[in-house]
Amino acid sequence: MTQKQKKMLIRILVAAALMIVLHFLPRFVQIGNIPLFLLWLIPYGIIGYDILKKAWKGILNKQIFDENFLMAVATLGALAIGLLKTGDYDEAVAVMLFYQVGELFQSYAVGKSRRNISELMDIRPDYANIEQDGQTVRMDPDGVEVGTVIVVNPGEKIPIDGVVENGESSLNTSALTGESVPRDVKAGDEVVSGCINMSGVLRIRTTKEFGESTVSKVLDLVENASSRKSRSENFIARFARWYTPVVVIGAAALAVLPPLVRLALSLSPDWSDWVYRALTFLVISCPCALVISIPLSFFAGIGGAGKAGILIKGSNYLETLARTGTVVFDKTGTLTKGVFDVVDIHHSELDRETLLEYAALAECASSHPIAASIRKAWGKPIDMSRVGKVEETGGNGVVVEIDGRQVAAGNSRLMRRLGIEPIECRSAGTIVHMAMDGRYAGHFVISDVVKPDAAEAIAALKRAGVRTTVMLTGDGPSAAAQVAEALGIDKVHSNLLPGDKVDKVEELLAGQKAGKTLAFVGDGINDAPVLSRADLGIAMGAMGSDAAIEAADVVLMDDSPLKVSKAIRIARKCMGIVKQNIVFAIGVKIACLVLGALGIANMWLAVFADVGVMILAVLNAIRALFVSKL
């Protein structure tokens, strides 16, 4: 508790004690109305002086519909009724007391949530070790220049992104990914800040500044995510804007109209009765419960997700995530490991080694994972001097001059473009056809390995309520169909050029059910246009990839597809809590307003409608933080 909060707690306890004393006093001591009134002013003053001060300042600043003003009017009015009629001052002081209790609770709960969530994400390292003149010096990570060698001992957090210069160790990535699967690293490996070094001493040459390192980016992202307001939050803000004036006007009408009508009907006006009802109205008029609990729910949801390695960039994305009806996956690298292997060679007239050699030479300059697999299958050094002109066409393959001969390596599209009829393959997998000097030379069967948890991930999505799963790939239909069947995916679109993927997503978007959203899951690097076209772009395997973190709306730090369903479950839980709070708060308030107007509710009920609802709503909101079991 802060100093301010402690002071308030003391005031509350003192005022409550005095209240109890004064409540029982008239039974033991004969005391006149005026002296009793003055005595009651003491606890009232203790508990309410700052509200009265703020109300006064509010009037000076023309802030009429200020909750301080309302509380002041309500309680002063109740005191007046006590003085003039009932001799009862309990309610006036009690209302003020409970209001202050509510404010204190709100302040404490919000402060604690902020601290909890900050600590949850307290992955920021405080120092970096640098070797200077043979000594290890501890420095502020902010001051470490790019290219400096830092030392990270076992048990320490890696403070800045870099490359291992020497040392071998195991890293704990749970701070970033929420998973405790260790990652082994050795010299030459890239390492990411925020990971905890477990076994061996590492010397790391930094490749970024502290502010640009992964850990700083992740923290910034989570902190600023709650600045992007959701539709629910905007709704609440608009609601609060008109709710208070409407209730105040309602209170004024309630205080004045019925008595006047009664006078006109020659009945006794019962002013104090109606004024009392109006005062209860005023007490219920604060929308605090809604205005505080809804942002808190989103803050907790985003914080909880961050701890699980799921970075949601805004409260609005959390909302979109909860309404996901269709998930579209990119195949390579998302559902599959993205590591290709040559599994077979068919229809080759040349001997297999030679064909492989030519293929490896043809693919020497390509960065495509399929090219990498061919080079890996060849395994031997590549003499680039034999390679002349290289022409690479995205979605087709390469046409290359080797030893003066024209060699083509690519898919059936490329073959047909060159006027060569390819021999199709019955095996599943990606087929790379070869042609030499305009003649068909055979093909390679290249297979990608599905991620071990991909099938479980699709099943989990279905359980989480996602109706349709779709896979998009540039690979051939048989390879795609094989993967789709193994994983249980509903729709497959294969042979897609990079531009086709955007079109397919547009098609799927057009066919979406109203109120449901479409999420696209990719690796962020090649999929930027599709990520932005979908309702929600999810990038996987983002640890260490700045491009992925930038491109997507939801960033999954590790590369397990299971995280997608977890993200959806977290979002649904959070939105569920938000809806519960909205319905509960508005429902209870309206019910109490009606009861108050009818005279059935007294101020105690009004206080519950205000403070009690707020406390319950805040406690409910904090539930959004607990995501580990999801």
Place this chain on the structure above:
Amino acid sequence: MKKTYKIEVDCANCANKMEDAARKVAGVQDVTVNFMALKMNVVFEEGADPAAVMREVAAACKKVEDDCEIYL
């Protein structure tokens, strides 16, 4: 130009009032008050002087909510 300021404010309703008041200040194109993270993100209009505009924003916020603080 965008800038982010640390703020201190007690209640969420007050944060909303601060946002409304700040938006009306000349030179402010858009403003978001993040009550949970205690931050105010301001997008300034072309050619506006952030320091001068923020002084007016601080004054406007003080009017609607006496208890608030903006750390400039």
